[in-house]
Amino acid sequence: MRCSDVEALWDEMRERTEFRDQHVVAHLRHCKDCQAAYKEYEGVAYCLNCLPAVEPPKHLVPRILEHLSAARRQYRSALPDSFARVASPLGDLLIAWRETRITFVGIAGDSGDDAASRTQVERRLRRPLRSTQPPGWVGEAVQRFFRTWQVDLERVDISELSEFEQAALQKAAQIPPGQVRSYGWIAREIGHPQAARAVGQAMARNPVALFFPCHRVVDASGSLHNYGYGVEMKARILRMEGYKR
Helix, strand or coil: CCCHHHHHHHHHHHCCCCCCHHHHHHHHHHCHHHHHHHHHHHHHHHHHHHCCCCCCCCCHHHHHHHHHHHHHHHHHHHCCEEEEEECCCCCCEEEEEECCEEEEEEECCCCCCHHHHHHHHHHHHCCCEEECCCCHHHHHHHHHHHHHCCCCHHHECCCCCCHHHHHHHHHHCCCCCCCCEEHHHHHHHCCCCCCHHHHHHHHHCCCECCCCCHHHEECCCCCCCCCCCCHHHHHHHHHHHCCCC
């Protein structure tokens, strides 16, 4: 049975700097419910102290950490990301974020249907979104990109992609604005020289367009190749950055 007096006492102790153990002892002497609970837990503590100390298996800690990481991912995936339209020189951008990191950037194009756009992004992220007003730092991140063609990658979250996809996008982020590199170049740079096609697939799966600049990645001949928002949009962005073929 939970004792309301003890709960009130704990709340009071949290707000004070000194530890009021004498108040706990005084309460215990007169409260039968707390006496019964104390005897129960005192027995458990005694039994635990009687157990022999053993070294944990070496594989146990990694498995615990893996379990905690999986539980955290599962918990996070059940929470909705925030979602909003943000104006830019390319037109409206569709942006999703959670806590202090951006999880999705897309170009809205001619679509003015927020509900349809949100459903499309939910499908891409495989989790729900909630529409809200963007915080100031989101707008600042967009403004900074179009001002400098750079982005603070600490503000971007691609942690749910595979290690290979993350490596490919991180390498694409190192391509200077106004320049391009091939899928094969990225494959070689990340240690998978035969994986140019897989790099192309990673670029196609990029959930944070512009900020991870897959538009700076071209085929071996220098052709702009494919782009999720159309080759014309890819060429437009590169021209804005100063690219000249």
